[in-house]
Amino acid sequence: MKIALPILxxxxxxxxxxxxxxxxxxxIYDTLTKQSNxxxxxxxxxxxxxxxxxxxxxxxxxxxxxxxxxxxENAEVLLKKANVSIYRNNGTDIFENINLLIxxxxxxxxxxxxxxxxxx
Amino acid sequence: xxxxxxxxxxGTGKTLCAVNLTAVSPGSIYVDxxxxxxxxxxxxxxxxxxxxxxxxxxxKINALLxxxxxxxxxxxxxxxxxxxxxxxxxxxxxxxxxxxCAIICPVLAISDGKLEIGVIDDGTVSAIRIISGTLNxxxxxxxxxxxxxxxxxxxxxxxxxxxxxPGSSCATVESIRIADFCILVTxxxxxxxxxxxxxxELIISENKxxxxxxxxxxxxxxxxxxxxxxxxxxxxxxIPYDPELGRINSEGLVAAWEKESYKIQFAKILSxxxxxxxxxTVANPKR
Ligand code: SF4
Ligand code: SF4
Numbered sequence: 001m002k003i004a005l006p007i008l009x010x011x012x013x014x015x016x017x018x019x020x021x022x023x024x025x026x027x028i029y030d031t032l033t034k035q036s037n038x039x040x041x042x043x044x045x046x047x048x049x050x051x052x053x054x055x056x057x058x059x060x061x062x063x064x065x066x067x068x069x070x071x072x073e074n075a076e077v078l079l080k081k082a083n084v085s086i087y088r089n090n091g092t093d094i095f096e097n098i099n100l101l102i103x104x105x106x107x108x109x110x111x112x113x114x115x116x117x118x119x120x
Numbered sequence: 121x122x123x124x125x126x127x128x129x130x131g132t133g134k135t136l137c138a139v140n141l142t143a144v145s146p147g148s149i150y151v152d153x154x155x156x157x158x159x160x161x162x163x164x165x166x167x168x169x170x171x172x173x174x175x176x177x178x179x180k181i182n183a184l185l186x187x188x189x190x191x192x193x194x195x196x197x198x199x200x201x202x203x204x205x206x207x208x209x210x211x212x213x214x215x216x217x218x219x220x221c222a223i224i225c226p227v228l229a230i231s232d233g234k235l236e237i238g239v240i241d242d243g244t245v246s247a248i249r250i251i252s253g254t255l256n257x258x259x260x261x262x263x264x265x266x267x268x269x270x271x272x273x274x275x276x277x278x279x280x281x282x283x284x285x286p287g288s289s290c291a292t293v294e295s296i297r298i299a300d301f302c303i304l305v306t307x308x309x310x311x312x313x314x315x316x317x318x319x320x321e322l323i324i325s326e327n328k329x330x331x332x333x334x335x336x337x338x339x340x341x342x343x344x345x346x347x348x349x350x351x352x353x354x355x356x357x358x359i360p361y362d363p364e365l366g367r368i369n370s371e372g373l374v375a376a377w378e379k380e381s382y383k384i385q386f387a388k389i390l391s392x393x394x395x396x397x398x399x400x401t402v403a404n405p406k407r
Contacts (some may be wrong), residue, residue, distance in 0.1 A: 049199025049214050056193070056202045074211050082204045 001031045003101065004063040005094060007038065014038075020071040021051035028061055029098055051075035056069040058084060069099050071109060121397060122273070122280040124299035128315025130157075130286045132307040133335035133359070136369050138283040139163045141303075141393070142248060145225070148279040151269055152252040153295040155238065160283050162372050164242030166250040173236050174253075174265045176217035180233030181208045192221035192230060200312070238265045242272070246377075249278075252318040258334040265289035266294045274298050287315070288322040296323065297359040301397035302330035303356065306344035313343035320351065329400035333389060334358045354396055 007014045017023040022064030023045055029036045043053035047077075051072035058066060059082040066079060066086045079086060087106040089097045100106050125141070127134035131230070139160055142150040151161040179192075179201070186208060193208070195202045200215035201208055213237070222230040238255040253269050255262035273280050284295040296302055302323050306316050316332075323330045331354040334345055338361045348355055365382065368375045375382040 043199075046199060046258070047197075051200045052202050052211060052214065059202075059204055074214065077211075078202050078204060078209060081154075081209060 001065060002061065002063045003029045003031065003067060004058050004066045004100060005029070005067045005089070005097070006041070007094065008092075014090045014092060014094060016067070016069070016097060018069055020052040020066070020068045021075060023054075026054075026058065027094060028063065031098075031102065032055050049074070052078060055082075055084075057092070065101065067101060067106065068109070121394070122282060122299045123300065123397065124282040124284050124296040124302045124328075125305060126284045126292065126296070126302055126319050127286050128288075128312060128317070128319045132305050132312060133169050134147050134286060134305045135160055135163075135283055136365075137303070137305045137335070137359075137386075137389075138281050138347070138376070139331050139374055140376040140382065141390050142281045143374045144383055144387045144390055145279050146247045148248040149273055149276065150249065150281050150283065151273060152250075153266050153269060153291070155253040155255040155265050155291065156285065158252045158283075161241065161243075161250055161252045163374050164245045164248065166241075166245040166248075168241050168243040170242045172240045172268075173237045174268055175234040175236050177219040177222070178212065178215065178217065178233040178235035178263050179208075179221050181210065182229045182231065183207060185227050185229035186225075186406045187227055187229075187241070189225060189226065191224050191282045195224045196221055201324060210350045211307065214333065216396060217264075232283050238362060240265060240269055240272075262291055263294050266291055270294070270298045276368050288318045292322060293326060296326055297330055299328060301393070301400060302328045303315065303393060304330055304332040306332055306334050306342075306348070307336050307384065308334070308338065308340065308342035308344055310343050313347050314382050316344050316347055320347075320353065329397070330392065331356045331396050336361045356392045357385075359385070377392075 005027045006017040006020050007025050007027045008017035023041050024044055026039050026041055027036055041054055043050045046053055052074050055075040055078040063084055066084055067089050069089055086109040088109040125134055125138035152158040187207045190200045190203055193203055198214050198216050200211045241252045244249050251269055253265040261324050282295055283293045332348045334402055337358045365375055368378050376386045
């Protein structure tokens with residue numbers, strides 16, 4: 001199983017970031033190999049549709065689960081189409097949350113806030 | 121001549137003025153560009169002659185032709201397209217209807233699915249042509265509807281009144297594009313004066329001549345009037361606060377058709393507008 005998390009670089013190392021589409025990096029953790037990988041979120045700087053593009057990146061990496069605090073409506077639609085499950089993190093510690101997920105102790109992220117839409 | 125009627129915000133009496141100025145000008149055209157709430161037709165109750173749906177480009181993907189190259193996904197700068205399981209997903213609220221993806225697709229798998237965004241009704245009443253645009257609920261931009269109405273009247277020699285969307289949105293900018301002259305309808309409040317300033321700045325940036333009608337005038341100070349005087353905006357008329365006018369208007373009746381005194385009042389304002397506007401056009405023939 002591959003797990004993705006939006007991450008934030010802080011003074012005390014890395015933690016889970018507050019947003020999905022607008023995060024600077026993702027961590028991809030593979031439960032089979034126990035390897036983690038950090039990739040850049042190239043969608044971050046996009047003017048509109050950042051969540052959609054970020055979801056596309058996650059989907060193309062064949063991720064199965066996304067752990068994040070919040071996720072836009074459009075990104076959620078796309079992730080669901082690709083059978084990516086979304087769970088809400090508990091605290092911001094990355095590996096603690098990965099363990100919680102494996103122990104099935106995280107809640108699925110059902111209150112998805114509507115994405116921020118740009119007017120034409 | 122094409123006269124745009126604007127206001128800084130809703131509720132100033134913009135439609136009241138636009139409707140009644142039209143009503144005292146037989147042979148003129150009234151164009152309702154206030155597409156989110158087009159209520160001019162409620163006053164005129166025109167006989168509709170033609171209704172035309174307005175559609176915008178909407179990408180329709182032919183999955184049998186699509187080869188999964190993703191050129192469209194990376195082309196769309198709004199990121200309205202994504203690919204899951206080798207199928208293109210379109211996000212309608214994100215799509216800006218530019219049509220670019222259909223051009224970029226190497227195998228012509230994308231065609232125009234024609235999304236309906238609203239309708240334009242064209243009708244008549246008492247020798248006045250009434251054109252009214254309505255944006256479907258939930259649609260964000262009615263600019264294509266406004267542009268289409270502008271096309272319908274762009275070459276007419278008749279007198280045209282354009283009832284613009286209130287405020288200073290891009291729909292307002294589009295509505296005044298073909299106007300020769302702008303009329304600002306104001307109300308005597310501080311908020312009203314502030315919104316007036318915003319829309320006045322928009323008119324200046326569009327390089328259009330303008331004048332004002334002061335509405336709901338009572339004995340107190342009128343910050344909108346002060347603003348007009350400061351900025352040298354000519355005042356075409358003052359409409360006193362008048363419960364009877366308010367009542368006629370709220371019943372959906374055209375005041376100038378109901379009572380001779382209102383007819384005279386609006387006819388006076390109109391003749392001043394025509395004079396001011398012709399003067400402006402002579403002074404600035406390029407407009
Ligand atoms: S550009 Fe055309 S062929 Fe390529 S992915 Fe898009 S729809 Fe399919
Ligand atoms: S029409 Fe334009 S905005 Fe809409 S999906 Fe195609 S490229 Fe993107």
